[in-house]
Amino acid sequence: MPELVFKPKSKFWEFVGAKIISISALSALIGILLIFVFIFKEALPVFTNSEVQEEASLDKMTFKQEYYEGREAKYSWQPNSTVPKYSLYPLFLGTIKAAIIAMLFAAPLGIGAAIYSSEFASRRMRETIKPVIELLAAIPSVVLGFFALIVLATFLQNVLGLTFRLNALNAGIALGLAVIPIIFTVAEDAMTSVPRSLREAAIALGANPWQVSMTMVLPAALPGIAAGVVLGFGRAIGETMIVLMASGNAAIVSASFVESVRTFSATIAAELAEVVFGSTHYTVLFFIGTLLFVFTFAINLGGELVLGRIKEKLQGRTQ
């Protein structure tokens, strides 16, 4: 009888091992669920507690309010005032503004770099570019924020002649630096996973490299590129330290991209440490947390779904 290489050992320990592994997989899932439940529980008084609602009902957080009799109605975030004001609109606007600038800056760069790296770069070049861009993701966001606060802000102000040194543009560009590697990585993966058969077919029909990439690879990888952009957008919305340092944190309602902005995430980071537990302010900050969680979760889920779809589609075609 030949000797077995794998000898059956204790069934019990195999069972325990398998359970431990599955628990570690599940724990991430449970963790997310518990986090959401906790945040939502702390935010719940916004919907149920009349004392909280007096200062911060959904209506008051969304629409213009006349805070002082006879004065113009406005959006205002002033939680530490004698008349506390909890308008989320300026914060929402600030978050979106910073994220949009980040995308306008990062998407062309990230996608362009991905096209070059996957289609045109020589093997050696590619093996240099890819890790270097991905290294950007390893820079701690506080370092990027510090860079934007000290160097980038002065540079932008001098070049563009801006009134406000710290503004949405400054924060957006710094955010963009954090987002580029995400877009690059996902888009690059999408393009390199376009099947060889598609490229070869195009080449056989006489296409040059530019035509191959523009007419064949890019359209096939488009959903993947879109997913990269969407995931990047999710990161831009949730990123905290960069905007806290680089944006100036003034809660203003304006369409200008060169005025200061205050984002959801920076507001939580700046204010949560000080609030009295269970106060209206505390509740509203957790409500903002819930909103952020829902936003980024939906965005990331959307991105992942698209990514899954494209992989299926491409693999389906090759078979």
Added chain:
Amino acid sequence: MKKFLFLSILAVMAIGLMANTTITIKGSDTLVRLGQRWAEEYMKHNPETVIQVSGGGSGTGIAALLNGATDICESSRDMKEKEYKMAKDKGIETYRVAVALDGIAVFLNEKNPINTLTFDQLKGIYTGAITNWKEVGGVDARIIVYSRENNSGTYVFFKEHVLDEEDFSQYAQTLPGTAAVVNAVSRDEYGIGYGGIAWATGVKFAAVAKTAEDKAILPSNETVSSGEYPISRDLYWFFNGKPTGELKNLLNWALSEAGQKLAGEIDYVPLPKERAEKNMIQ
């Protein structure tokens, strides 16, 4: 490796056991440097005492005191009525001692031709009623207003004493920490900021006058200590109940001539001598 880890944990625990007392100090970012300096010096003379000092803001320190998470709360402002009430509800008997003084300086960029400001002008600038330097006698340029995050004692003090509890302008840019404010003003020709007088490098102080008729006073140790400079404040230590034992020793030492001298050395303003002696616990 594991053995090493185990041994070091053991060592830390042993040190913990050997020391008789551990005192935690937490709170104001304005006071944290002073607290640390005092702690270092005190531990040098009293090696059996371990003092841990951390910042986070006056609000954070007060919350910690109310939750029983710290022995001493450092605060650059008095507790609010609401906080006193919460302390009472939790059965905490707050004991407040002024341990040093601090002036809040108004920072201007060194290129700014303005040198003096009145309370009214400051209030106008910070509430947004005045938006151009021209309106206070300067150049025709937009005033860039820098402020602190609303968890800082400096913010609350400025709001109470200079703004008369009115809201800050929505254009006021809030930065994390006085160092960040100083840094921003030093790089921004039309910027204005405020913070403790211990902090400023690369910016100039504005002389502040209570009213247009009064003499404008520059912040300095002497003018703050004498009460001449109008934006000055007490820096407090809060205890849970009248301190006894090692806490009392630490407090009395901080208020002693040596402790106060140390405060002066690192740019805080020492209490006038008779006041410091009065605050000591017999």
